[in-house]
Amino acid sequence: MSASAVRVTGAAKRYPGADADVFSRLDLEVAAGETFALVGPSGCGKSTLVRALAGLEPLSDGRIERADDGRHPVLVSQRPALLPWLDVRENVRLGHRFAQNAGRRAAVDVDELLVDFGVAHLADRYPDGLSGGQRQLVAVARAMAVDPDVLLLDEPFAALDPAARETLQDWLRTLVDRRGVAAVIVTHDPDEALHLGHRVGLMLRGAVGLARTWDTGRLDRDALAAAPARAELLSLYETRVRAGRGAARTAEAA
Numbered sequence: 001m002s003a004s005a006v007r008v009t010g011a012a013k014r015y016p017g018a019d020a021d022v023f024s025r026l027d028l029e030v031a032a033g034e035t036f037a038l039v040g041p042s043g044c045g046k047s048t049l050v051r052a053l054a055g056l057e058p059l060s061d062g063r064i065e066r067a068d069d070g071r072h073p074v075l076v077s078q079r080p081a082l083l084p085w086l087d088v089r090e091n092v093r094l095g096h097r098f099a100q101n102a103g104r105r106a107a108v109d110v111d112e113l114l115v116d117f118g119v120a121h122l123a124d125r126y127p128d129g130l131s132g133g134q135r136q137l138v139a140v141a142r143a144m145a146v147d148p149d150v151l152l153l154d155e156p157f158a159a160l161d162p163a164a165r166e167t168l169q170d171w172l173r174t175l176v177d178r179r180g181v182a183a184v185i186v187t188h189d190p191d192e193a194l195h196l197g198h199r200v201g202l203m204l205r206g207a208v209g210l211a212r213t214w215d216t217g218r219l220d221r222d223a224l225a226a227a228p229a230r231a232e233l234l235s236l237y238e239t240r241v242r243a244g245r246g247a248a249r250t251a252e253a254a
Contacts (some may be wrong), residue, residue: 001141002243003030003031003032004029004030004031004065004067005030005031005033005034005066005067005149005150005182006028006029006030006053006064006065006073006149006150006182006184007028007029007030007062007064007065007066008026008027008028008029008053008062008063008220009027009060009062009063009064009065009138010025010026010055010061010063011023011026011027011028011049011052011059011061011062011063011064012024012025012026012059012060012061012062013045013048013049013052013057013059013060015191018208020206021047021060021202021206022044022048022127022205022206022209023044023045023048023049023203023205023209023211024061024208024209025062026049026062026093026208026210027209027210028070028207028210030150030182030183030184031182032067032180032182032236033176033177033180033181033182034099034182034183034198034199035076035113035176035182035183035184035185035196035197035199035218036182036183036184036185036186036197036198036199036200036201037184037187037192037193037194037196037197037199037200037201037214038050038184038185038186038187038193038200038201038203039186039187039188039189039190039192039193039200039201039202039203039233039248040188040202040203040204040211040237041102041174041204041205041237042188044203044205044207044250045203045205046154046186046188046203047154047155047186049186049203050075050152050153050154050184050186051075051154053150053152054065054073054074054075054186055073055106056075066149066150067149069149071147071148071149072085072143072146072148072149073148073149073150073151073152074143074146074150074152075143075152075153075154076136076139076140076143076151076152076154076156077153077154077156078137078152078154078156078158079159080127080136080138080139081139082127082138082139082142083114083127084103084127084128084133085126085128086126087123087124087125087207088114088122088123088124088125088127088130089110089111089123089127090129090141091123091138091143092110092113092114092138092142092145093145094142100222102133104206106121110145111123111138113141113145114141116173116178117135117137117138117140117141117144119134119137119138119141120238122134122138124136131164132159132164132180133159133160133164133167133168136156136157136160137144137168137171139156140153140156140172140175141208141244144175144179144181146152148181149181149182149186150181150182150183150184151176151181151182151183152183152184153183153184153186154186155173155186155187155188155190156168156185157169158187158188158189160220166221169192169195169196172185172196173195173196173218180191185197190230190233190234190237191224191230192232193233194214194216194218194219194221194224194227194229194230195219195221195224196218197216197218198215198216198217198218199213199215199216200213200214200216200233201213201215202233202237204236211236212232212233212236214229214232216229236248
């Protein structure tokens with residue numbers, strides 16, 4: 001796995017009592033330094049898969065392989081979950097200390113990290129004195145303090161207003177490139193996926209594997225509207241969402 005940060009083979013997830021798998025026979029490989037964006041409607045299993053990659057959710061079948069270099073994945077969710085009694089510096093340092101206590105490699109200097117993330121001026125503030133976007137910056141900084149092999153992001157910008165979301169999307173692109181970390185980002189926003197991902201995978205509920213993948217190399221915002229991959233992705237995405245709504249209305253009528 002020298003060229004891969006993580007590889008998923010034949011992954012399946014079924015919850016007890018469910019009639020069908022959430023997903024099945026799903027294969028995914030993310031290269032070192034690559035950002036893979038996973039997009040799909042609610043309920044298709046995106047968050048379940050990324051939690052499995054983080055080691056927080058067991059698969060029903062299949063396997064996950066990582067490079068054996070002593071590093072581990074870290075998950076950043078939509079809610080930053082900063083500890084309100086710790087200031088920014090100590091919240092970031094918490095991840096660093098956890099890694100050290102667990103015997104993991106944690107060579108990232110916290111103060112240098114705060115400078116690199118552009119939040120050094122916030123180091124002495126507490127979470128209630130930060131904006132939503134600033135809290136997410138700190139949450140990602142805390143994750144990076146662990147020196148992860150894969151940065152996992154589960155809709156990290158979904159709760160932000162559009163302007164803040166675009167700013168943080170651009171910031172994240174720059175960050176993962178500068179630090180050379182592999183990343184998997186989960187989103188329900190096709191444009192966010194195409195802007196952030198070197199590759200984009202469409203996940204649909206009950207599908208066997210990924211419905212489709214695109215190797216776009218990332219798209220700048222001014223190229224999104226005319227991109228063939230965007231038209232294809234939106235067509236597949238919207239068709240399935242409409243079908244799901246129709247099925248829900250039929251079930252309610254019955």
